Amino acid sequence: MxxxxxxxxxxxxxxxxxxxxxxxxxxxxxxxxxxxxxxxxxxxxxxxxxxxxxxxxxxxxxxxxxxxxQGGFTQSTSALDVAVSGEGFFVVKSPDASGNGVAYTRNGSFLVDSNRNVVDAQGNRLQVYPVDGSGAVVATGLGSTINLQLPQTSGTPVATENVNLSLNLNANSTVPTAAFDRFDPSTYNHSTQTTIFDPSGNAMTLTTYFVRTSAPSSSDPTSSWEAYSFVGDKQLSADADPAAGTPITMTFDSTGAMTAPTGPTTFAGFLPAGSTVDQVLTVDFGNATTQVYKPFNVDTATQDGAPVGQLEGVTIAEDGTVRASFSNGDTQSLGKVVLASFSNPTGLRQLGSSTWSASGLSGDPRLGEPGTQGFGGLMAGAIERSxxxxxxxxxxxxxxxxxxxxxxxxxxxxxxxxxxxxxxxx
Incomplete structure (x- = not known):
């Protein structure tokens, strides 16, 4: 024995x-x-x-x-690295077609896969509660969780229709002796560039060249200019013939106040590159455009087009709210991170890779939001160590x-x- x-x-x-x-x-x-x-x-x-x-x-x-x-924390530079400070496990689902394999982890080192899902190193997808536009949770429960997926763009593109320019043309400018050629700076006096957008939200550059055509004299105190407008390599026409390339004629009185044009100028429609629809552009120099004895200066340049916003950054708040910011200034709430707790966590079944699954010994998971109902808060830019x-x-x-x-x-x-x-x- x-x-x-x-x-x-x-x-x-x-x-x-x-x-x-x-x-x-x-x-x-x-x-x-x-x-x-x-x-x-x-x-x-x-x-x-x-x-x-x-x-x-x-x-x-x-x-x-x-x-x-609780393990210690390591600081991270990734916005998708997050740690639970207190009770709770992240909920992840397997990437298979069914997506029914649910696992729980304390390893908050996440990345983005080829489908823009936020996943762990094994490809399991981080689960969040769906939210409305204000960030409020609209559905709870394990069956209501969704994969956290980062959108690539935000907003609807708007084609530019109106451009407003307020500027000063230098009254000391001389009349060029050669015919206008945009590739020859000696044939024009000033130029300015404005970013506009086509119907798909693609950025284009509207370049306007200002050429003085007459200077004041003893018999005629007025001055005149011509404004040639180009979108890329395409010259716009201020009359109905798009092929004419007619410039806008600008006149000023002896005080430097603009007397023409008296209102917005609408160009003939042009076809942006890659587009199938003509775009009509209107330019308004307004009442603030002058010709006085000071250097050329653009006071304001605005347009009414808008691009599609490109994803620029993601943040995870302490309460689990995930927000994305875009290049057009939009912000969007993508969801709220779900945490799970168990009455007997020692009964969880180990799956490896710092993940666990529920068992009869652990009991069913209790889901909640970070910082509520006894769940810990989240620390963005940190990872929990062993x-x-x-x-x-x-x-x-x-x-x-x-x-x-x-x-x-x-x-x-x-x-x-x-x-x-x-x-x-x-």
């Missing part, structure tokens, strides 16, 4: 060393939770056995219990080694006793 008693001690010590070795191997694994080995003694007795003479039969491993204490304490594990490893050696010595002693008995009989 002593052989099997010592053997049970050897096996228990070996299990303890294996558990500690697993902990030490994952000291740098994000979101890892250490385990401890729980032992129980083995007693075989009956009601008729004298309780003062009962000898145990060794030990058994009762359980390998996970310890879900909760393994190297010093504690090494001390435990020494103790397990001593236990193994002691049981091995007891086994050796039992063997020597048996050998002695065999020698007596011979």
């Amino acid at each position: 002593s052989f099997f008693t010592s053997l049970s001690g050897l096996q228990a010590a070996q299990t303890d060393m294996s558990t500690i070795s697993h902990n030490l191997a994952n000291v740098s694994t994000n979101g890892f939770k250490r385990s401890t080995t729980q032992f129980a003694d083995v007693i075989a007795s009956t009601a008729s056995t004298n309780p003062t003479n009962v000898i145990g039969s060794g030990t058994v491993v009762k359980s390998v219990r996970q310890q879900f204490s 909760n393994v304490d190297i010093t504690e594990e090494l001390v435990g490893l020494i103790a397990a080694q001593r236990a193994f050696q002691a049981n091995a010595k007891a086994l050796d002693t039992a063997s020597q006793i048996s050998q002695t008995i065999f020698n007596i009989r011979s």
